[in-house]
Amino acid sequence: MIRFLLLALAAPLAAQEAPPVMPAGEAPVPRTETVALETAQGTIRIAVEVERAPVTAANFLRYVREKRLDGASFYRALRLTPDGTYGLIQGGLKNDPKRVLPPIAHESTAKTGLSHVDGAISMARAAPGSAQGDFFIIIGGLPALDAQASGEGDIAGYAVFGRVIEGMEVAKAILAAPVDPDAGEGAMKGQMIAAPVRIIRATRLP
Template structure:
């Protein structure tokens, strides 16, 4: 009190108390990447695919199990379904091989994910909804007929799109144009089986590089 009176008499303002220092925040958690990228190293070249893990989490997680467990190493692109020079799809996968196939997954229709079967889209093959497991397709040209269509009769759930090619569409086109056997395959697949199949030497996750500024 005496010190305050003395300072006031000299025209000096008493110092105010400083606020307590704020605690230093810890490092911010690393953001979760919105995209997972994989590369298929085939005998015709490299195909790089971005997976839609946010919009199609079930189908993406299923595909990554096949990647991480190396279940796609050594299997083939075995089918090319052509409805025109650059219209159709190519198909690869485990073909229900007992030592490679994993349990079937819940169906994620395009009406749920907002994805579309456009040129370069990665999708999963199935019979009835909920039977998809380890066989996959890549679109050549836009394929809206493979999207879900609730207004259509019968099985109108379409197929589950879950990624798209970001590098290697030239390789996709090479595989699409591969020669096929006139006798292999059953039903609609007869005449669509690539002979010999185009092998996947390795299928791995790869880093997503930031775009250059």
């Protein structure tokens, strides 16, 4: 009751306050939505870039809303340095045909202005425009995965759509998980986590 009264008394004062003034020359912060990935190793919270990467963000949030990621896993750990300072962990549905949604258009980092910095979350894909329900989290920063202005091969890069805001220690623990040297195909052989880390649930937070 006391708390309710305090809130009620504060409301008229708040209503009379002038809206905050943005300092001259300072751009507004792009809007994000927060998602919690509760894993068997702990929780990773992600700020999803709904304003700067609207197509990719909407796709990921749909997977969350429809609970398609509940029960999925982090199954790949690519360690680029022995101490695990640089690398990525990949999770999602492993292209399970019963759970994936149709592929989405590719949102290039050249268009969104985002980058594969430490903690970035990005969509896994084959060809550009084939991303569905698998994603990866960067540990240490891998700008080489951004779109490239020129070069040979696939220069479209991968679609960053958010960043980890809490739980990087969980991501690093998953990166350090033992891998099966014989599992995986092609370039991913030896990168499959021996005991995949289960994603218990994915939840959109207020």
